Amino acid sequence: MSRELQPEALRRLAESLSRLPGLGRRSAERAALALLDWKPDELKQLAERLASLSEDVGNCRLCFLPTDLRKGELCPVCADPRRDRSLICVVESVSMAVPIEKSGYRGCYHVLGGKLSPLDGVGPGQLHLESLRQRSAEAECREVLLATSTDIEGQATAAYIAELCARPGLTLSRLAQGIPIGADLSHTDSASMAMAIARRNQF
Amino acid sequence: MLTRLEIRDFRCFGEAQLELSPGITVFEGANGQGKTSLLEAVFFLGLLRSFRTGDLRLLKRWKCPSFLLRGRLDDGQEIAVEQGAERRLRAAGQAVGRSSDFVRYLGPVALSPEDIRLAKGPAAERRQFLDILGSQLSAATLGALRDYDKALRQRNQLLRLQAPDAQLRPWEGLLARSGAAVMQARAAFFPDLRAAFLDAAAALFPAGTPLDLKLVPAVSAAPGGEEESLILALEEARPRDRELGSTAAGPHRDELAILLQGRSLSSHGSEGQCRLAAIALRLAAAELLISPEAPGPILLVDDVTGELDSQRRDVFLQRLSRFPQVFIACTECPAILRDGGARIVQVEGGRLVQNAGD
Incomplete structure (x- = not known):
């Protein structure tokens, strides 16, 4: 204009x-x-x-999801006694938690606020990692699900967290990769197909 | 193979359409009329890059916001790329999100006068040659190369920042995994590449010229043990890498050596020998792409014949007939091609004139 x-x-x-x-x-x-x-x-x-x-809106004291500060310092997920506290799903941003929540997931979250990328000036100090280490070290935590993105930075972030949080009795898991449900196989990109074949399930 | 090419606002072309056939087609015209740009258009449609420039802004016609290239393949499918500030890819009526899926359709191999760099230039030129060929042969290799390159730059940044080992390790794990895939892919196609190179060189060089091609990995590893070897090499090299601020070990330092009597051709060969070796290497790459799993190849020959004496030129041109589709740009169509039934398209100031009778 x-x-x-x-x-x-x-x-x-x-x-x-x-x-x-x-x-x-x-x-x-x-x-x-x-x-x-x-x-x-x-x-x-x-x-x-x-x-x-x-x-009125700030980050949850535990998981860094956005929350209504007028109702306390815990987000609705962390405040809900019916949520499974033994399972923490690690996401880069709130927008990535949305589809996970919609899937019916009943565990808790931890929002990192980004992913490791030294070239963009993002190191461990720029992410909510120390709080994640503390949460995962608590006895009630049994599994950390690493739902960072599938690009190289997301993979590096997952690998860094896996080393940071590793302890006996704690399961570290990663979201499965492959073909989306309902997808037309003839238009599936080759990388997803390769992963789907490499990690195929018994019928 | 391409059966039709459509161009809009590319280099000196406003709009142009061309029906294409298998076999050899010659783009004939004076200098600066757009012959090479036609080859470049096919190359770009195949690989989303140019063999002449790294600057995409030079490709669109002056003052145009974008250019469009559309091709019809021999199975009737259409592929198209529109490149402006952003890039849009379509194949078979569908948008294509990843360039790695788009570059699987054509398989172009370009021979141009600048190719002497392949033989004469630094090792990086030959590594790039290996990487493009590897990517054309397998989408998985292209993915591994991209991951490797990204992880490498991230690790180098951490080295410069003197970051602790705990921060380096995740990237080293990813480097080792993608690097191992790159090494395995190179090792898998190298024997075929060497055989095809020696075959082409035998036809182009004087009989008995002691040429050879060798793949020299920067990190040696037992087959299947590449990832582990890379992890160890990266860990071992950390102190020195920190001093240099860059990563010394890994397939980004592999060398594809062209040898003349056991010595490096780039430092011991003549200008003429280097030109011939570069042509042989390109022909070898095209040879590897003649396979049911790989696309093409479409051979794009930009006036390299000027550097050959008449006998070798004819040998070279005859050899082209073994490829399914060849486009040649030259100022005047060589007699051997004219007599051999090559199709001739006149290129004049960004316009195409097909010979009568076509």
């Missing part, structure tokens, strides 16, 4: 919006323009909701 059509305030808003996942510069500009059409009280409500984010 040309500068003439874009007052300073609108441009700054678009700049902020463009940092959101899935929004490029163009779609951020469109979103900012769309907000121009909102009524003043609607905008005010949006602004209040944004402002309250940092005050």
Whole structure:
């Protein structure tokens, strides 16, 4: 969009919006323009909701899932007595916990806040690893499920955690890899197929 | 094999379509008319890279946001790549997410005047040759090479940061696993590559020239013991690697040596011998791709014949007829090809003119 059509305030808003996942510069500009059409009280409500984010929402003291700080320092998962505390599923980010939760998983989580990548300046100190080591060292923890991503950084992160948390009596597991359910086999990529064949199950 | 090629906004081409046939096709035209760009288009459609430049921005037509290449294969499937700020791949009517799955369709091998680097240049040139061939022969090898390269850069970064061993170990484990796959793949196809190289060299060099090809692994290992050997080598090299800030041991330091009388051709061979050896190596790679599991090959020959005397040139051109599909760019079609029934396409300022009777 040309500068003439874009007052300073609108441009700054678009700049902020463009940092959101899935929004490029163009779609951020469109979103900012769309907000121009909102009524003043609607905008005010949006602004209040944004402002309250940092005050009302924080990370769970145990697992670092986002949680409503007004209801205590534990997230709903960690506070739920019916969840299986012997099983900790390690994920890189909250968005990766969402499909796991939807699958009916009943254990607990631990959100790392990223994955190891020295080239991007991410070492163990930048991730929630020490707290994971402490949690996994507690007697009630029997299994750590390493659900980091399948790329090379995710694999390195899993390997680092496996060495960090290893102790007798603790099972370290990794998500299985292979073919998605319902997938058309003729369009399966070769790497997934190779893994599915290497780790095939007895019928 | 390609039966049709469509080009949009690539190099000097605005829009061009060309029906293609098996056997030898000659792109004929004066310099700067787009002959080599046609070969480059086929190469890019096959491997998503250029044999002329590493800078993708040079490939699209001036002031165009993107270029498009579409090819029809002999089984009727279509593959297409659109390259702008982002890249979109399609095959058989479906979007293709991974480039490693896309590069399995064509199997192009390019011979160009710059190939002398293969014989004359540093070992890295020949390793890249090995890696591209390995990737064309197996998608799993391509995946292993990518993992290896990434893990290597991450480990080197940790070495420079003087990070403790506990941080190095996960990357070393991944390096050893992917590196072992790379070593095994190279060892598996090398005997065939050597045989095909010696065969091509015997046809191109004067009789009795004592040439040989040797694969010299940087880390020696018993077959099946590659991963373990790499782990040990990486661990052992840690102190020295820390000083240098880079990884000394591993298949990224393997050497593919071209030998003349047991000595390195790159330092002891003449310019002419190096050019011939490079041609023999490319022909050998193409030979390996003639296999039911591998695609193609499509041979792309960019005016390398200028460096051969007339007798060797004819031997070389005759040898091309054993490949299913060959595209040759030259200023004037050699008589032996014209007489042999090669198809000729005139290229003029980014336009294509097929000869009457085609």
